[in-house]
Every structure is written in C-alpha cells, then in structure tokens.
Amino acid sequence: MMLKLISKEAWAFQKRESYQKYKDYEMVATSAIEGIPITLETINNSKQxxxxxxxxxLMMASNLLGxxxxxxIIYSYSAGLPAKELAEYLPSVIEYWQLYAKHHINFHKSSExxxxxxxxxxLITDEYWEALQLVCFSILFGQPEHLPTIMDxxxxxxxxQDALLDKLASPWLPDRDISNIYLRQLPYRKLDKIFAAKEEDRPKLMSQYLDEWYGASKREPYHDRHKSSFFPGYWSLxxxxVTVILRIxxxxxxxxxxxxxxLVxxxxxxxxxxDQQGNAESDDTRLRCVAGEICPQSGEWYSPANNMEKxxxxQGETMPEIPNNPWGETIWYLDLSH
Incomplete structure (x- = not known):
C-alpha cells in the first residue's frame, strides 16, 4: 500500500506540527508517493x-527507497495523517530497508x-536518527515482529551497538545483549535514569526529559530544521x-x-x-496469534507475512502459516476497526 497526500484544506485543520509548511510537506510526500513505485520498478527490472x-x-536506488x-511517515504524521494508516504502511518501509541491505551486501561483494x-x-553518524525511527515506529505501530530484522x-x-536501541528492543528480544554505550549521547542518555527509576518517579522524569529534549538535541540532524525548508517535525519518538514500554x-x-x-x-x-491478558473483549486489547495456534476470536485477521491482507x-480454527514469506514467523493480528 501507499500513503495518500492530505489536501491543503484538510492539512490546515488536522496538522500536528505548527511549524510545518504545506508546500514542503506536499513536495516531500508527492516525491515519495510518485517516486517510490518508479524506483521499485527500476530495481525489479535491473537486467535492463x-x-x-x-x-x-541498485544499492543507491534501494537506499533511496528506505x-x-x-x-x-514522519512528514505525514506531522501533517495529521491517522496513525492507523501510517501503521499499515510500515511493513512496506521495512521491506525497502531489507531490499537495501541485500543490495548493499551485494555491492560489498562486487568488484565495484x-x-x-x-x-x-x-550509528555514530546522523543516520542514527533513521535507525531510531525504524525501532520506534515498529514499537509505536504495534509491530514488534519487525525488530529482529531491524536489529540485524x-x-x-x-x-x-547502541544502549538505547538495545533497551527499546529488549522486551521482544530478551536474549539480546544490551550495550552500555550511548553512541549519540544527548539527548538519549538522559533516558537512562527513567529506565532505572521507580514507577512513581517516571512521569516527572519523562516530563523533565521532554522539557530539555530540544536544547539537548543540538547535534542531531532534526535540530533547528524549522528554520529551513523541508522540516519533518519535532517528535521525541x-x-x-519508552512511555509505552514502561507503561508510564x-x-x-x-x-x-x-x-x-x-502514536502513544x-x-x-x-x-x-x-493485567488484561485473557480478556478478549477489552477495547485496549490487540489480539495476536502465531501460526499453529488456535484462533481465539472470530473476525478479520491480517499478517505482515500476508502483505496485511485480511x-x-x-474461533477454534488453527491459524495458518504463510510459507516462504520474507518475515519468517507468521503472526496474525485481529482487525479491531469493525
């Protein structure tokens, strides 16, 4: 699937980022919406x-895709596109980065x-911001099944490896070693005390983190971007x-x-x-089922392994495996939109 462009009238009403200019959003979004299919076609017809x-x-084209x-995603979030639509697009973005990884390795193996x-x-460069987006979007869009691919x-x-990225992924990758090095230091190192704090102290500490976030981000690529063209938005993903993981x-x-x-x-x-596991009727519950398990509730289900097709x-059926899918394990999710 591909995200849609928000009209200027809708954008003026629903935008989340006050500094965003419609012409910048429109140019970036249109370039991606129109350009990504062309780039994919070029890669798929590489024999030509x-x-x-x-x-x-091939390496450069696939890197551009990612x-x-x-x-x-981030420009569209700033412009006001619903989180559900952004979440439905994330598997495509993960696929772009997988494609880039493949072609990047092929380039390394070549005489070129x-x-x-x-x-x-x-991770020690500005590319850390893209790495952080990949990890955070997977968590915030409720698709942690992408984390093993991303971390690889x-x-x-x-x-x-980076301490923050490791800590964010650790609830879903419990066997992974966690680095003690913050490769980008500020502002991210300030989160260490929130992880270590008592539950009742975390809201105050996170509030302080957000108060200091922009000033502490002076070396990050998004800092002061509102003063130039093509501003994606200021978001501490x-x-x-961390708020979601620690249930703050x-x-x-x-x-x-x-x-x-x-996004939260x-x-x-x-x-x-x-405290709600086993309560399938809860509005806050996202039912998740791995292939081979018994379907706990009748309804429409989708899986990244099935291109998100519903x-x-x-109830009572055995959830099927999607063979030879690029995601590995087949994980099904109940569509709660109906």
Missing part, C-alpha cells in the same frame, strides 16, 4: 540497467567496491516508545511539545496490557 556500476545503482519511506565495508546505517540491519558493520502514566506531559501522543495512544490500543477466521 547498464552493466557498468549496476551494483552501485529513506523516502521513513520521510513519508574498493574493499571498504560500511554499515547499512552508521543495524548490527551490520557497526563496531558498537524515543520518549513515546503520561497524563502530566502528554500535551507537551515534541511528545507524539497520538495508538500503540496502547495495539498491545495487551499484562482473512476471516472462526
């Missing part, structure tokens, strides 16, 4: 590319490479992801600048809180 530098061309996909291997995303992409040729009461800071509360609200609608299953 000139043999000279073909591995380089970057444009992430830009489309000078033997100098570099990461898919270099981030591990490639990076000498060190990591604050939102955000009532004292949900209306603060930089806090993407709509959506995420909380997707996961089953520990299928009806009755």
């Amino acid at each position: 590319l000139p043999l000279e530098s073909v591995y380089t061309k 970057k444009e996909g992430l830009e489309l 490479c000078d033997g100098h291997l570099v990461p898919h995303l270099e 992409i981030l591990a490639y040729e990076n000498d060190e 990591e604050a939102a992801a 009461d955000d009532s004292s800071y949900r209306d603060k600048s930089y806090y993407p509360k709509d 609200d959506f995420a909380r609608s997707q996961y089953t809180p520990l 299928r009806h299953f009755d």
